[in-house]
Amino acid sequence: MENKEQKKAPLRVLLGKPGLDGHDKGAKIIASLLRDAGIEVIYTGLRQSIEQIIAAAIQEDVDIIALSILSGVHLELSRKLLYELNSVTKADLIPVIIGGVIPKQDIKSLKQIGVAEVFPVGSSFDDIIKIFKSYEQKKV
Amino acid sequence: MPNDWEEQLDGLKQGSVRSMARLITWVENRRTGWMDAMKTIYRNxxxxxxxxxxxxxxxxxxxxxxxxxxxxxxxxxxxxxxxxxxxxxxxxxxxxxxxxxxxxxxxxxxxxxxxxxxxxxxxxxxxxxxxxxxxxxxxxxxxxxxxxxxxxxxxxxxxxxxxxxxxxxxxxxxxxxxxxxxxxxxxxxxxxxxxxxxxxxxxxxxxxxxxxxxxxxxxxxxxxxxxxxxxxxxxxxxxxxxxxxxxxxxxKTPKKTENRIREELLVLLEKETARALRKNWVDKGLLDKAVENIISGERDPYSIVQEVIKTSLIN
Known part of the structure; x- marks a missing residue:
């Protein structure tokens, strides 16, 4: 029962929904998925501004910011978020992961902007968990 | 105290929200050095x-x-x-x-x-x-x-x-x-x-x-x-x-303050003693050994715990 693994502090993830998406079914599924993987998920709810997401991420001291975007404006939102986030966090960056309705051809641009990982429609649950859990190793 | 703690405590003093958030995480995670940091925080x-x-x-x-x-x-x-x-x-x-x-x-x-x-x-x-x-x-x-x-x-x-x-x-x-x-x-x-x-x-x-x-x-x-x-x-x-x-x-009711301090001290004492004992037991393999002894019928849980209290807690 007792081992080093269990004592490790749980990963904290902020799950945000920026912009004007009408529903958050996908975000809620991901939230449950991450919770069941032993992660502490802080969910912000729908229609959050970039400022609200950054404030929440700082106050909650999360290890990852995960955004669910269905509206098609993922490039604009990501660019704005990363620009503002990085100017607040300076050297001590918080990685950003994006999922939702993301066309395959945009993945490269998102990564160039500085997004750490992208999960378009059709990503497998196993892959998603694997990537999130890989950040546990990087935790001090 | 390690430097990174000092850095966050300085940040806290200067009003950095991020330092406050980070300190809460580290203390909650019981990261090495947390008690020293809390000593400083308590004084402030x-x-x-x-x-x-x-x-x-x-x-x-x-x-x-x-x-x-x-x-x-x-x-x-x-x-x-x-x-x-x-x-x-x-x-x-x-x-x-x-x-x-x-x-x-x-x-x-x-x-x-x-x-x-x-x-x-x-x-x-x-x-x-x-x-x-x-x-x-x-x-x-x-x-x-x-x-x-x-x-x-x-x-x-x-x-x-x-x-x-x-x-x-x-x-x-x-x-x-x-x-x-x-x-x-x-x-x-x-x-x-x-x-x-x-x-x-x-x-x-x-x-x-x-x-x-x-x-x-x-x-x-x-x-x-x-x-x-x-x-x-x-x-x-x-x-x-x-x-x-x-x-x-x-x-200013001294009674309430006294009760609060008493309550906090007791909880802290209980949890941290238990944590230290548990860590010691696990690290030194005493837990496995005790379990073995109980299964083989040599010992029972009560005498083991009695012994631990006597040797590590009294005096």
Whole structure:
């Protein structure tokens, strides 16, 4: 029962929904998925501004910011978020992961902007968990 | 103390929100050096007043906390919020959704909201939450609100030492007293009947008043029962007024301070001794050995524990 693994502090993830998406079914599924993987998920709810997401991420001291975007404006939102986030966090960056309705051809641009990982429609649950859990190793 | 702790403590002193957030994480995780850091933080503790808000799930605690916070900020106070939600005892994961009901306050100047999972029993939620209060105090928060579901010993412990405890009830939950099981009734300084625009609110108010009149506690203390609709803000100004009267009148009671210190010290002592003993046992393989001895019939759990208490705790 007792081992080093269990004592490790749980990963904290902020799950945000920026912009004007009408529903958050996908975000809620991901939230449950991450919770069941032993992660502490802080969910912000729908229609959050970039400022609200950054404030929440700082106050909650999360290890990852995960955004669910269905509206098609993922490039604009990501660019704005990363620009503002990085100017607040300076050297001590918080990685950003994006999922939702993301066309395959945009993945490269998102990564160039500085997004750490992208999960378009059709990503497998196993892959998603694997990537999130890989950040546990990087935790001090 | 390691340098990175010093750096965050300096940050805290200079008013860095990120340092405050980081310190809460590290202390909650019991990262090496946390006790030394808490010593420094404790010395810088000042005047923060702590408000505990508890009540059954769905009573509207988060929405109420949000409304209270924005009203207090408008009055010029700087406010910290600790919102507690349960961890899964199976996976250790948690879905912390209290921010969802506090959207408007998260970017307000002077507001800091932190979600906290109950985690395992060994960490001790009450300790983690109180450490977070102390960190917010050292940062300079005037008021810290701790919001938690009032079920289970640990949650009651969290709010028990608050300067003011508000128990939130709602109409439509059985006879209205279902939500106020033993333990909760005694800790309430106020009752708030939320969702008071719903049918049956007055009945809940009456039920609570009846319960209070029957209680064996000091009858000189009048426990207020207030009605609110936190989604619209109805009743919030009255609640804030009653709160500030209460806090002013109870400003300096040495008895309460003494009780709080006694309670905090006992919990800290219990948890940390248990943690140190457990770590020692696991690291040195004593646990495995003891289990072996019990299975083989050489020893029994009681004599082993008796021996540990004698050798490591007495003298």
């Amino acid at each position: 503790n000042g005047q923060t007043r702590v408000i505990g808000i508890t009540g059954s799930p769905g009573a509207g605690k988060s929405t109420l906390t949000g409304k209270l916070t924005s009203t207090l900020v408008e009055k010029g106070y700087s406010v910290g919020v600790i919102a507690v939600d349960p961890s899964s005892p199976f996976t250790g994961g948690a879905l912390l959704g209290d921010r969802l009901r506090m959207k408007t306050i998260s970017t307000m100047e002077g507001v800091f909201v932190r979600s906290m999972a109950t985690r395992g029993a060994l960490g001790g939620l009450s300790l983690a939450a109180r450490d977070a209060v102390k960190i917010m105090d050292a940062f300079g928060k005037d008021i810290v609100i701790i919001e938690t579901v009032g079920v289970g010993q640990d949650e009651v412990e969290v709010v028990k030492t608050a300067d003011l405890v508000i128990v939130v009830c709602v109409p439509g939950q059985g006879d209205g007293i279902q939500a106020i099981k033993a333990g909760i009734m005694e800790i309430a300084d106020f009752f708030v009947v939320n969702k008071a625009d719903r049918e049956g609110a007055d009945q809940v108010v009456m039920d609570i008043q009846t319960m209070l009149s029957l209680s064996s506690q000091d009858n000189d203390i009048k426990v207020p029962v207030l009605k609110t609709v936190s989604t619209t803000g109805q009743g919030i100004p009255e609640l804030v007024e009653t709160m500030s009267d209460f806090l002013t009148n109870t400003e």
